[in-house]
Every structure is written in C-alpha cells, then in structure tokens.
Amino acid sequence: MASDKSEKKRKRDSDRHDRPSKKPALAPQNLPLLTASVLGDNSELAPVLVHTPGVQFPRKVQGFKPYFKARNVIELSTPSNRNQGIGSNELLLQSSEHPKLDFVGREADDDVDSMLNHYIAIVDPEKKTWQFVEVRKMTLRSIVRSSKRNGELEEDEEIGADADGTTTSYRAQRDALTAAFGTKASRKAAQSLAENSMLAPAGASNVAESAILSSMPSEAIASATTKDADMQAQIQANKPIPAANLAASHPSDVYTIDALVPGGLSTLHQLPVQEWQEEVEAGNAVTSTSRYVAHRIDAVVHSANTTHLQLLRFILVLLELGRCLKQGKKTDPHGSKRLPLRQDLKRLLSGGTSAEAQLPDPVIEAVRRKFAPQGFMSSTEVTLLHTTICALSLLIPPVPMKDSVFGGNAANELATDPADLRDDLRLDNTGITQYFRELGCRIDKPREKEYEKWGVKTKTEAAIKRICRLRIPLEFPRMSRGKASRR
Secondary structure: OHHHHHHOOOOOOOOOOOOOOOOOOOOOOOOOOOEEEEOOOOOOOOOEEEEOOOOOOOOOOOOOEEEEEEOOOOOOOOOOOOOHHHHHEEEEEEEOOOOOEEEEEEEOOOOHHHHOOEEEEEEEOOOOEEEEEEEEEEEEEEEEOOOOOHHHHHHHHOEEEOOOOOEEEHHHHHHHHHHHHOOHHHHHHHHHHHHHHHHOOOOHHHHHHHHHHHHOOHHHHHHHHHHHHHHHHHHHHHOOOOOOOOOOOOHHHOOOHHHHOOOOHHHHOOOOOHHHHHHHHOOOOOOOOOHHHHOOHHHHHHOOOHHHHHHHHHHHHHHHHHHOOEEOOOOOOOOOEEOOOHHHHHHHHOOOOOHHHOOOHHHHHHHHHHHOOOOEEOHHHHHHHHHHHHHHHOOOOOOOOOOOOOOOOOOOEEEEOOHHHHHHOOOOHHHHHHHHHHOOOEEEOOOHHHHHHHOOOOHHHHHHOOEEEEEOOOOOOOOOOOOOOOO
16 A cells, blocks of 8 residues: 555646635725615606527517506505506517517516516716616517418317316317327327427418529529520420420410421322212211221311311321331341331322322322431331321311311310320320320310210210310420439
8 A cells, every 4th residue: 555655646737727726815995885775766667677588689679569558466565665657567578570580578477586676776986876776577588470371260260168268279179189189190290280380380481482582683583494494495305296386376386287297288288188078978988097087087078178188188198107117127226117118108108099099209208208217217206206196186176167267176275085096006095195295285084065076975984085185385294303312
C-alpha cells in the first residue's frame, strides 16, 4: 500500500483548474436610498407582462386585439391599493397577422399565478425614486389556424349533448368512440386524420403553390410550359401514328385526307368505285374480305358521297396490304415482313375484283412508297399501317345520309365502332382501343340515345360495346414513369 501511494503522481499546475474553488466575496457598495411608492391606477388597460413558454414570438406580428370579459368571481375584500380594473375584468389578447398561426394570450386562472399580484418598477435615477405599477401576467400560446372542409363543417354544426350536459360535436363523439373501442388500424387512421387536418389545412397547398409561383419569374414559367409542349410534340412525332394537326379547331381537321392518303385527293379519285355503285343500286350484295367494308358499303353508296366511298375503298386496299405480307428474309430486320412481287401485289390489293376494277399502277406505287419504301415492312411500319386505317375509319360517319352534314356524328366529335376493324386486323379489344387512344381518342360506352345509331338493343350489349370518339382537345396517353426501384 505504501508503494502505491509513493508511485501516485501529483498533478501538474497546468492540469489544475484556473478557477478557484471558493467564490470571492463581493465588496459592499454604497447604493443611494430610493423612495418606493405604489401608483394607484384602477384602469383595466394596465400594462401586460407576457410569458411565452415554448413559443418564438415572430417579429411580423405587430399588435394584438384586446377583448375584455367580466370575471365570474370578484373579490369583495380588495385592498384599496389594488387595481380595481384588473380585479373585475379579464383580458384576452388575440392576433391573426401571422399567415398560418393564431396567437392567443390568456390570464392564468387555475395555477399559482392567479393567486399572486404582479408589479413592475419604474426607476427614476434623477429623483431617486421607483414606483410600482400593478400589471397583468398573461401566457401567450400559438394555435395552428385550421380551415375546415365543407363536409366537416356541416358535420361539426350538428351538436349533441352528453349525459352531464356538456355539448360536443358528433365528430368529437365518434373520435372518442374510436379511441375507446376501435381497432389499432382505426385508431391509427383517426390519429393520422387529426394530424393532417391540423398541420395541412385545406387551401394550404394552394397558398404554398401561389407563393412559389409568385416568386418565380414569368419567363421561367413560360419556358417550362413551352418545353413541356415541345417534348410532348416530339414524343408524338416519334410514335408510329399519322401526323396530327394539334392546332385544329375541329376533329375533322386533325387527320386530313392529305395526311392519311399518299397523294391526297388525286389518289382517291383514281380508285375505281363504279362497280360497287352499280351492284348496290341493282340490289345485289357486294362481297368483300373485310367486315368493316361489307357492313358500311350499302349506306355509303346510298348517301351519294363519292369521297366517303373512295375512302372506304382505300381502307380495303390497306387491309389487303396487311394481309398479303409474308415472312421476311434472314437478312431483314427482326420482325419485318416482305411484300409480294409487283405482279402479284396489284392483284392482291385489288381485292379479287374484275379487270375493269383493278387498281391503277400509280395508286399501287404510292401505297408502296409510303408504307414499304425498302421492299419490306418493319414492325413499326406495320403499326403505322394499322393506325392509319384506324384514323381513316374516323372519317367515315356511322350513319352516312345524303342530306346530313355530320352523318350521325355530334357536332364536336368524330366517332366509330372499332369492333369490325378489330376482326379485320386480327386484334383483341385492348389492342384496337390502344391504337385509337394513341390517335387522341376517348373510349367510352354508347349513350342510351345512341343505341339505334350503333345497333345496340339491350343495356347488356351496351355495357360490352366500346365507342372511339375524337374530340378537341385531344387526349394522348402519357408516358409511364415505371415503378420506383426498391432501395
């Protein structure tokens, strides 16, 4: 033990604290004598001593609105030097100048401060006096300003009464029942709802959005809008669909004949349709390899609209083009298909009609240059062929009549039934409706007043049938962002 004490090192002077262990005694100072007195003031507008526990008072709030209320219990034995205004009236301070918080100051009524009198001293060094003035001590707290929704407001207006006579809202009663007897999930949902209604009141997002937009320069907002429109136009241009006129004011101007038919009206006028007209006028049935053409040829011929009849013949040409494609060579790109030989292509595209109704060579060449310029068609070019047929079908009215301008269409839309094209192109409902969505169409059920126009007899049939409608503004499908990757 002695060796341990001898080996124990002594602390250096530098390791010791500079601060002495004992506090130095303060020298007495000769202060001048001050005369003390209490100011007699009975005004209720007395100074206020504000206590702010846990609240950082913002500088933007400049003033408070005072509200007075008579106290429930007034002390009868109030000393003469007490402020009669403070003893008889209770003060409440309120301010709503802050954009999100309400500040409320109240006097203490249930703690020790309510049993004490509070004073402040006013010192006059020249006269060597100090005067005491009685003040109010108040506690200032902040409350999040809540903006109730209409549904919650109506619900809260219905007030119920408890057994002890305390009035509570039905919403508060329901929350109390959920907290007492609800499951863990329901209690968690009620707590989340309460937190959201407190921290994120209705309209807060609009205020924040307006504040952000107001702080941004107008040039940046216009640039972002223009960039978004340019990006959407670029996406549409890269898709295998016909070029759409996005500045069109009517649906009939979105996909024009010049954009869908190579050569425009000059190509249409070369299509032979006289044989169809003669067969229909004679009362004979026109045979066709297309359901779409066979179900509409009689009505289009009786409408005496040559342009619609030529469009119907061009749709048949494109359908025959899609059917005559063959498997591509090994040297061709993957998924591509080959065209038949030239001498066979003319016969196949003519649809087995007579020699007088054979397609002219300029029409065959125009179709080949537009859809198969390299002698074969890739999968993208096949999709372009299908979407072009869908866009052409929008130009054929559902009920083509001679004296009708719209042919059964509404004044602000072009509509078609895709069921026949679905069978001709050998697609399913999802595939054919996706083609029309890419063209900017809306897909919905036929309306009850349109049952006769679309050949619907029962509501069950109407629930299954889908109608493709082209309206302004166009609704193109947005590109999917995909699933978020797991971290």
